[in-house]
Amino acid sequence: MNGHGDEIVRKETQHDENDEQEMTEAEKAMLAAKKRQAEEEAATLQDYEERRRLEREKEEAELKSLKEKQERRRLERKEEDRQFEERRRLEEEARRQEQEEVKARMEADKRRKEEERKKRQQQLAGAFALATASSADRNFVIYQKKGHKLANISQAKHEMEMTKEQQKQEKDNFLATIAKTIDFSELKGNDLKEKIRQLYQRICKLEADKYDLERRKERQEYDLKELNERQRQVFRNNARKKGIDPTDAASSRYPVNNPHIPHTDNT
Numbered sequence: 034m035n036g037h038g039d040e041i042v043r044k045e046t047q048h049d050e051n052d053e054q055e056m057t058e059a060e061k062a063m064l065a066a067k068k069r070q071a072e073e074e075a076a077t078l079q080d081y082e083e084r085r086r087l088e089r090e091k092e093e094a095e096l097k098s099l100k101e102k103q104e105r106r107r108l109e110r111k112e113e114d115r116q117f118e119e120r121r122r123l124e125e126e127a128r129r130q131e132q133e134e135v136k137a138r139m140e141a142d143k144r145r146k147e148e149e150r151k152k153r154q155q156q157l158a159g160a161f162a163l164a165t166a167s168s169a170d171r172n173f174v175i176y177q178k179k180g181h182k183l184a185n186i187s188q189a190k191h192e193m194e195m196t197k198e199q200q201k202q203e204k205d206n207f208l209a210t211i212a213k214t215i216d217f218s219e220l221k222g223n224d225l226k227e228k229i230r231q232l233y234q235r236i237c238k239l240e241a242d243k244y245d246l247e248r249r250k251e252r253q254e255y256d257l258k259e260l261n262e263r264q265r266q267v268f269r270n271n272a273r274k275k276g277i278d279p280t281d282a283a284s285s286r287y288p289v290n291n292p293h294i295p296h297t298d299n300t
Contacts, residue, residue, distance in 0.1 A: 155225055 195203075220228060 155229060
């Protein structure tokens with residue numbers, strides 16, 4: 034576009050030079066003004082085109098810089114994401130390992146406590162079995178037949194005649210036979226298992242003895258009540274024979290004062 038303007042100016046200049054001699058002063062002035070205007074327009078157009086070129090170069094440079102910046106930012110974000118994922122993976126791995134270690138410690142502590150509990154039980158079992166095995170076994174007999182009622186009553190009478198001091202002494206003597214310090218440090222393996230077996234058998238026997246004692250006590254109470262009732266019946270019959278009101282005889286708590294027959298409270 035700049036070359037086209039120069040061509041116009043050149044042609045007009047040649048035309049003006051050819052006709053310059055034939056022009057008047059006024060025409061010459063008008064031609065000079067027109068020439069200056071054309072030159073100014075050409076200069077303005079050239080300046081505009083130069084500014085546009087510089088602006089395009091600037092825009093292209095800015096666009097290139099922006100693209101480079103965007104690419105750098107993309108690469109930076111990619112690296113940041115990679116580092117974040119790596120940190121998260123490491124943190125997750127550390128957390129998982131910590132959980133496994135805590136779980137392992139808890140399980141180990143649980144096993145240790147369970148082993149200690151079993152060991153204490155075995156030690157107590159061995160000590161108790163050894164102590165009770167050395168004591169004399171008590172014989173608890175329950176008399177249930179008719180002919181054995183007097184034996185039940187006689188045994189109950191003997192126990193009832195014991196003082197509190199005698200009962201306490203008998204209890205202390207029995208506890209002394211089982212409350213012994215046992216050295217179980219030498220008990221290992223099969224010996225310890227044998228002591229546990231003995232303890233189990235001893236517990237079964239003690240449970241059976243406890244049941245027998247309860248039954249014997251119930252039987253003794255029943256026999257004593259039955260005997261007292263029979264004594265009252267005999268006394269009432271004797272009272273009738275002697276002309277005494279049987280009601281007064283029946284109201285007596287201990288109708289027969291027989292030192293050989295113990296009495297129980299029926300209330």
